Amino acid sequence: MSDIVLALENAGRTYPGRPPVESLRGVDLTVRAGELVAVVGPSGSGKTTLLNLAAGLDRATTGSVRLAGQAVEKLSDRRLSGLRAYALGVVFQCQRVAIARALVGRPALILADEPSGNLDSANGAQILTLLRDLHTDGVTLLVITHDATVAAACPRRVHLRDGRIVADTGRTE
Numbered sequence: 001m002s003d004i005v006l007a008l009e010n011a012g013r014t015y016p017g018r019p020p021v022e023s024l025r026g027v028d029l030t031v032r033a034g035e036l037v038a039v040v041g042p043s044g045s046g047k048t049t050l051l052n053l054a055a056g057l058d059r060a061t062t063g064s065v066r067l068a069g070q071a072v073e074k075l076s077d078r079r080l081s082g083l084r085a086y087a088l089g090v091v092f093q094c095q096r097v098a099i100a101r102a103l104v105g106r107p108a109l110i111l112a113d114e115p116s117g118n119l120d121s122a123n124g125a126q127i128l129t130l131l132r133d134l135h136t137d138g139v140t141l142l143v144i145t146h147d148a149t150v151a152a153a154c155p156r157r158v159h160l161r162d163g164r165i166v167a168d169t170g171r172t173e
């Protein structure tokens with residue numbers, strides 16, 4: 001469907017080593033336009049790996065990742081960079097200014113890694129308000145968070161454990 005912004009199908013990422021590390025295994029995740037999705041899970045559960053695949057910063061070793069209708073695995077590095085430039089806003093901290101920058105050009109999807117990390121509670125609350133305002137405005141957001149308050153404020157929460165999705169609450173059908 002055309003309103004699907006991000007779709008991971010059986011996506012996996014194994015890092016070589018002895019033994020290899022399966023940091024993501026068989027993940028199915030669809031994000032539709034206008035959703036605000038929190039990705040939660042313990043340290044090492046694969047949250048950053050998922051974000052890196054969704055951002056096209058890393059490539060899946062199994063399965064498929066579609067971003068804004070394009071299958072990432074079929075794109076050259078150059079074309080993938082082009083897709084990232086117009087379809088994505090990525091926030092690796094969170095300050096309000098970083099989020100504001102990510103919104104420039106109205107990308108199809110904003111990815112945020114710990115947007116309230118290292119902020120005191122007043123500034124964390126501001127970020128939360130900003131995320132919810134963006135959601136109200138129809139911006140599509142996927143947010144990695146350790147912060148239970150941020151997660152609770154998101155209409156949908158994807159729980160990762162050992163590289164797998166173990167719960168997905170509030171999903172849009």
Ligand SMILES: Nc1ncnc2c1ncn2[C@@H]1O[C@H](COP(=O)(O)OP(=O)(O)OP(=O)(O)O)[C@@H](O)[C@H]1O
Nearest residue numbers: 015021022023041042043044045046047048049050
């Ligand atoms: N480049 C890499 N090489 C080898 N193993 C890696 C690499 N990146 C991540 N891993 C491993 O993959 C697993 C998932 O890591 P990931 O960073 O995605 O988890 P996370 O949920 O984001 O953790 P945290 O909350 O601590 O940031 C971990 O076991 C981690 O050690």
